[in-house]
Structure formats: C-alpha cells, structure tokens
Amino acid sequence: EIVDAVVGALAAGPLQGKRIIVTSGPTHEPIDPVRYIANRSSGAQGTAIAAALRALGAEVVFVTGPADVPPPDGVEVVRVETAAQMRDAVMAAHPADAAVFAAAVADWKVVGASQSKIKKQSGALPVLEFEENPDILAEVSKMGDARPALVVGFAAETDDVVAHATAKRARKGCDWIVANDVSPSTGIMGGSENAVTLITDAGAEAWPRMGKDAVARQLAARIADALV
Amino acid sequence: EIVDAVVGALAAGPLQGKRIIVTSGPTHEPIDPVRYIANRSSGAQGTAIAAALRALGAEVVFVTGPADVPPPDGVEVVRVETAAQMRDAVMAAHPADAAVFAAAVADWKVVGASQSKIKKQSGALPVLEFEENPDILAEVSKMGDARPALVVGFAAETDDVVAHATAKRARKGCDWIVANDVSPSTGIMGGSENAVTLITDAGAEAWPRMGKDAVARQLAARIADALV
Structure with a gap:
C-alpha cells in the first residue's frame, strides 16, 4: 500500500498523461545457434532514463535487449533480442508523445544465420556476410503525422564525438542526440558515470561528467520541458 | 565460524589435495571498441561443476569468461574476456591434477580488431576477417609430462552429437568429452537442466536429463573415482 501510494504520487508529475517509448540494452544478432554478435551495453543508462521519466509521471514502454541490469519498476517491459525484433516492438508501441532510443542496436546482422552450429575445421574459416539492420531512429523520425513530438537518439x-553526433542528428531527422565518448580510456562503458553532450537544433551542450542516474534525471527534466 | 567449519568439512572429501582447473562461461572476441562476437553460455554448468569439485575437497582454479551467474564460493577465480586470455590463465594455473574445460570458447577471433568504432555508412558493409583462436583443450591434452592426469572437454x-563428440575426443587427445545437444528445441541453453553424454575410451554413456547441479555432482564423483 505504501508502494502504491508512492507510485501514485510519482505518477502525478509533469509528464502525467504522456506516453514515452524508451529502448535500452544491446541487441544480439545470431551467427548460428551458439554464436552471436553483440554491442557492449549494460542497459544502465537506458534503465535510468526510463525510471526518471516514470518518476516524472510518464507512462513508459520499455523495449529492452538482453541487458545486465533489470528493468525499472512501474514501466511496461517488452523484451527483445535482435534489432529486427526491437524495431517491431517499437513500431507496435505507437502512438507515443516521445521516443528515447538509448539501446545500442547492432547496425548489421549476419545474412542467412546458420540453423546448425558452424563446425571448426582446420584451415576453413567462416565467411560472414552482413546486411544492414532496420534503422529504428531514422524510421521513427520520418514517420510523418504519427511521429512522436520528440525523438531522441543516442x-x-x-x-x-560532437561532429559525428551532429551529422547523425541531421542524417536521421531526430530532434536531439545524446552523444557520449565510449573510448575504453573513459571508463564510461560498463561504469556508473557518463559524460554526455546534448545535440539539439541550438547546437552542442556539454554536460559535466556525472552519475548515469543524474544524467537520466537531467534528460527527463529536459524532456518534460519540451513536451509540456 | 559456521561457514568456516562447513568449508573445512567439505575440504576433507575424496578430492582433498587435488588441484583442478575449471573453465566456464563464454569468451568475448572484440570487433571494435563497442562490438564483439560471443558464444551463448550462461556459465551455469561450469559454475556448478566447480562448486561440486570444491564440495568433494578439491582446490579449484576457476577461469571464467563474462558469465551470467556469479562464481562459486571457495574457489580461486580468474576473470578473462577473450580466448587468448583464457588460454594464458589456464597455462598459468598448471600444474594440476585435472582440467575441466566447460567454457564456450570462441573458435575464431577477428583479425586486427578496430581500435575505433566502425562507422555505418550507406552501402558500405564491414568485412570481418577471422583467424583461429588457441585450442586450449588440444594444447593441454598434448602437454606431455606436465599434462594433468585427467583432461575433460565439452x-x-x-x-x-555422439559422432561429433567422439571424433572431437580423438582429435583433441583429451580423456573425456561431456557432450550435449544445444539445439534451441531442447531448451538446455540458458535453462536449468542438461542432458549429457559422457564419451570415454569405453564409449558413449548417455545420462538421463537432470538439473545442471545434478550433472555437476555426478561428473565430480566420476572425476574423484578417476583421480583417487
């Protein structure tokens, strides 16, 4: 009952009545039944963002790949494995007021993933042919009338970092890009902190390095400002 | 104090004084700083085997890739990411009385993994060139005088399954192969049960489907029979 009361109280925030799609975690693209290609992503930042949006009262659809961290409470969780499954789950979650694409989606999948385990034979190395995965950020950004009012990519x-992210914003047609430097030397990937630059139509805004929870709260507050 | 007493009691089992290397979990082979190739492995079976050997009194060196399950208590844990790192950790753990290679080691690694993120550009797909990873099972099986008395592969x-596993035993030069069918339809991969066939010089012995903990206890008992 205490929990219900708290959830009820949280739901009365500035994002009450707003439906927001959040993607999180990596995708896994199969090579064969035992091998896959993955992106490094713990899901920590996406999970924190979903929790922060929920705390401001939003109705959150949380589409997550196989992440290390559990989904937040109080959101609708849709579990997927591949980029194609994530795309379908996102499209099924519309209409929405905003979409935040924090997942580390694989750009490519293996053409014709093998149904049986590829055998290791001396001298014979596998040849993997790739094709592009669906570009969820671009597709949602260009949805036309059904497009969420605010589309945020990562x-x-x-x-x-800023040059690549600014170009990505223009190419995808999204409203904001949250950019970060995931070079191994930063310790951000897999860590508890993040140092992001928010790219909007006003330019690039570098945020100080802070905990992933703090990045999430700040981003959620900006989203509330933009939507309300 | 109760815990210490229990550990002390367990350490008095039939494998007391025996040093056993156990590998577990997947390996991750980098493509670039954000992408990698992995084998599906929760580490559940290898972790259960290490715990069962420890419960019979063995001194266990547990070399684990990035697994889903935590390592067991009471063992020496060596954490690795790639097959090359696992090979080095295993070689450094000798001499040992037995070695159980339950890890799902990637057969191949990417030649010249990129130090920066491979960019997605329209029409340009990545070309990944592979080379073979070290074959830890074969290398340890053929160590000569320093070879553990019992080498168990998976x-x-x-x-x-039986034909492939029997051929693998002969090719690698190991003593036993624990074979299992990881077809998606079996539900074994990622599940709590396993159905294994033990391949020895006496032939193939199919064990009934049982929990991974029960498989581990039965295998540990067989290892104790073989070593003592």
Whole structure:
C-alpha cells in the first residue's frame, strides 16, 4: 500500500498523461545457434532514463535487449533480442508523445544465420556476410503525422564525438542526440558515470561528467520541458 | 565460524589435495571498441561443476569468461574476456591434477580488431576477417609430462552429437568429452537442466536429463573415482 501510494504520487508529475517509448540494452544478432554478435551495453543508462521519466509521471514502454541490469519498476517491459525484433516492438508501441532510443542496436546482422552450429575445421574459416539492420531512429523520425513530438537518439562514439553526433542528428531527422565518448580510456562503458553532450537544433551542450542516474534525471527534466 | 567449519568439512572429501582447473562461461572476441562476437553460455554448468569439485575437497582454479551467474564460493577465480586470455590463465594455473574445460570458447577471433568504432555508412558493409583462436583443450591434452592426469572437454552440438563428440575426443587427445545437444528445441541453453553424454575410451554413456547441479555432482564423483 505504501508502494502504491508512492507510485501514485510519482505518477502525478509533469509528464502525467504522456506516453514515452524508451529502448535500452544491446541487441544480439545470431551467427548460428551458439554464436552471436553483440554491442557492449549494460542497459544502465537506458534503465535510468526510463525510471526518471516514470518518476516524472510518464507512462513508459520499455523495449529492452538482453541487458545486465533489470528493468525499472512501474514501466511496461517488452523484451527483445535482435534489432529486427526491437524495431517491431517499437513500431507496435505507437502512438507515443516521445521516443528515447538509448539501446545500442547492432547496425548489421549476419545474412542467412546458420540453423546448425558452424563446425571448426582446420584451415576453413567462416565467411560472414552482413546486411544492414532496420534503422529504428531514422524510421521513427520520418514517420510523418504519427511521429512522436520528440525523438531522441543516442550516439556512442570513440572519436570526433560532437561532429559525428551532429551529422547523425541531421542524417536521421531526430530532434536531439545524446552523444557520449565510449573510448575504453573513459571508463564510461560498463561504469556508473557518463559524460554526455546534448545535440539539439541550438547546437552542442556539454554536460559535466556525472552519475548515469543524474544524467537520466537531467534528460527527463529536459524532456518534460519540451513536451509540456 | 559456521561457514568456516562447513568449508573445512567439505575440504576433507575424496578430492582433498587435488588441484583442478575449471573453465566456464563464454569468451568475448572484440570487433571494435563497442562490438564483439560471443558464444551463448550462461556459465551455469561450469559454475556448478566447480562448486561440486570444491564440495568433494578439491582446490579449484576457476577461469571464467563474462558469465551470467556469479562464481562459486571457495574457489580461486580468474576473470578473462577473450580466448587468448583464457588460454594464458589456464597455462598459468598448471600444474594440476585435472582440467575441466566447460567454457564456450570462441573458435575464431577477428583479425586486427578496430581500435575505433566502425562507422555505418550507406552501402558500405564491414568485412570481418577471422583467424583461429588457441585450442586450449588440444594444447593441454598434448602437454606431455606436465599434462594433468585427467583432461575433460565439452562439446556443444546441434546434430549428430555422439559422432561429433567422439571424433572431437580423438582429435583433441583429451580423456573425456561431456557432450550435449544445444539445439534451441531442447531448451538446455540458458535453462536449468542438461542432458549429457559422457564419451570415454569405453564409449558413449548417455545420462538421463537432470538439473545442471545434478550433472555437476555426478561428473565430480566420476572425476574423484578417476583421480583417487
């Protein structure tokens, strides 16, 4: 009853009545029944963002790949494995007022993943042919009338972070890009802190390095400002 | 004090004084700083085997890739990520009385993994060139005088399980192969049960489907019979 009361209280925030899609975690793209290609993503930042939006009263649809951290309480959880499944889950979650694409979606999948285990034979190495995965951020950004009012993408970069992220924003047609430097030397990937740059139509705004929970609360507050 | 007493009591089992290397979990082979190739492995079976050997009194060196389940208590834990790191950790753990290679080691690694994130550009797909990873099972099986008295490999197969596993035992030069069918339809991968066939010089011995803990206890008892 105490929990219900708290949830009820939280739901009365500035985002009450707003439906927001949040993606999180990596995707796994099968090579064969025992092998896959993955992106490094603990799901920590996406999970924190979903929790922060929920805390401001939003109705959150949380579409998550196989993440290390459990989903937050109080959100609708949709579990997926591949980029194609994540795309379908996102499209099924519309209409929404905003969409925040924090998942580290694989850009490519293996063409014709093998139904049986590829055998290791001396001298014979596998040849993997790739094809592009669906581009969920671009597709949602260009949905036309059904497009969420605010579409937020993420850019995990290892060099020229602001330049790459600014170009990505223009190319995808989204409203904001949350960019970060995931070079191994930053310790951000898998860590508890993040140092992000928010790219909007007003330019690039570097936020100080802070905990992933604090990044999430600040981003949720900005989303509330934009939507309300 | 109660815990210490229990550990002391367990350490007095039939494997007291025996040093056993156990590998567990998947390996992750980097493609670039944000992408990697992995084998599906929760680490559940390897972890259960290490715990069962410890319960019979063995001194266990537990070399584990990034697994879903935590390592057991009472063992020496060595954490690795790639197959090359696992090989080095295993070689450093000798001499040992037995070695149980339950890890799902990637057969291949990417040649010249990129130090920066491979960019997605329209029409340009990545070309991944592979090379073979070290074959830890074969290398340890052929160590000569320093070879553990008992070397146990695993074979995760999706078809012709016994034939593939019997051929693997002969090719690698190990003593036993624990073979299992990891076809998606079996539900074994990621599940709590396992159905294994033990391949020895006496032939193939199919064990009934049982919990992974029960498989581990039965295997540990057989290892104790073989070593003592």
